Amino acid sequence: MSVLQVNNLTKKFGKFTALDGVNIEVNEGEVYGFIGPNGAGKSTTIRVLLGILKATEGEAKVFGKDVWANAVEIHKHIAYVPGDVNLWPNLTGGEVIDLFVKLRGGNNKNRREELIEKFKLDPTKKCRTYSKGNRQKVALIAAFSSDADLYILDEPTSGLDPLMEQVFQDCVMDAKRAGKSVLLSSHILSEVEKLCDRVAIIREGSIIESGSLKELRHLTRNNLLVETKQAITALNELKGVHAIEEQEQGLAFQVDTEEMDAVMKHISQFGIVKLESAPPTLEDLFMRHYEGGEQKETGAGGAS
Template structure:
């Protein structure tokens, strides 16, 4: 499997503040890789280090096996990048900006540009200074999706987009995935990431706390139980225990302890039961909510 992006033991400080501490992960060809964490966790600092916009203190960053920071101009020709807040040349139109971004990256303008302009409902004749935040995002996204590169990097890309356009973004990510392209998608909006990613890295306070495929992480994460029982008291100490007005209870349990829990439910007189695998949000909160741990008794 071809390694498109390799980050190894990346460290970055701002004064006495340790922004990144020993960050390591690999993005392989054809993957949509989710880079997850709340604002301030270190996602953007990592990405800016990859792009050469920030100088790392130590560690290595490789793109297609080569040092990504050795020749930044060459590196950028292999990457399409959309930040979370796009700033554009105010006196250019959106269409002129898209054409300029493509030329700067060495990419030809194809019919795909016009198709994406129509899809994202952008008026390319307007000056950039008249655009809303959402429309500025559209300009950058159209330019990125129109480029044929080795790696697409999106850092909180749907900021300012309405739900319909956010869904169009997801569809375009899936199209890249189907074409065998490689995507690094940084976000704190878990619902949009869950629909498209293959692998996930979770960053917390500048440190990677988990890396793995979404399927593997779900296999090891807690399950959510929703049940109707005659006696709910044996379950009141389980994590995230909650009782609805209709008497239904819910809680989480480690997958390995599911047989034991099923026995307890039968003893408690279960009359209805639903076992739900963890969502990406559930997985994420296990690393950010100290109370979100599986029941171990």
């Protein structure tokens, strides 16, 4: 069942087009990765979903309701964490968490305490004394303490150290196991790869690729490192071979997945001594989409 649906979403700031026909669908119990560099349009899309910005064209629905017309009703069932959290300076972290949880009608004290301990937050300190990382922790604890049906997370681990990132990832997987949905906007590709069922790549306001990781990986290249008894010849003439590089341990190169069989047949005749193959990562896919393309300036509209 679809929890979030975006069809042909367009947002213009004057002459600048921040979003150009964006389509996204997040299903129940799914973690959906929304990736792209800063300035690509991730945060603008999320602001539209939250009812903060009104779309110029297209439609966006959460729980089947229009995000602009029914923003108040929708907000009762979603939890949002931005990439840069601003808190009330004179309240303590604990007071802010309680306020956010109360606003959503939740009252799960045990979950709150468990998360405060996991994220190693001192809830008695005033928010003005918190570092960026601690402000993120307050927002994450508040979000995951509430019983939301959809979590909208916009660069949520910004400022967190690697140990806390792992705690965050555990929270996302707990939410998924409970049948909740997550829209995770990120430029940390390893995070997306670990957590997401499906991803959409946004570039300059347009979705350029979307699907499951398995579906997208056919577009990427495997990384091979080969050592052979005899020197490999004519490798650069083969279709689908890229970035050939002589290394101390052997010959390193990339192969398009669909050409792997032909390439392996070719190199096997030179007597393979050692072969290492690294599966393509989301980063490989991401870089292939961006290489050679200059990013446009986003201007004052802020399509980050």
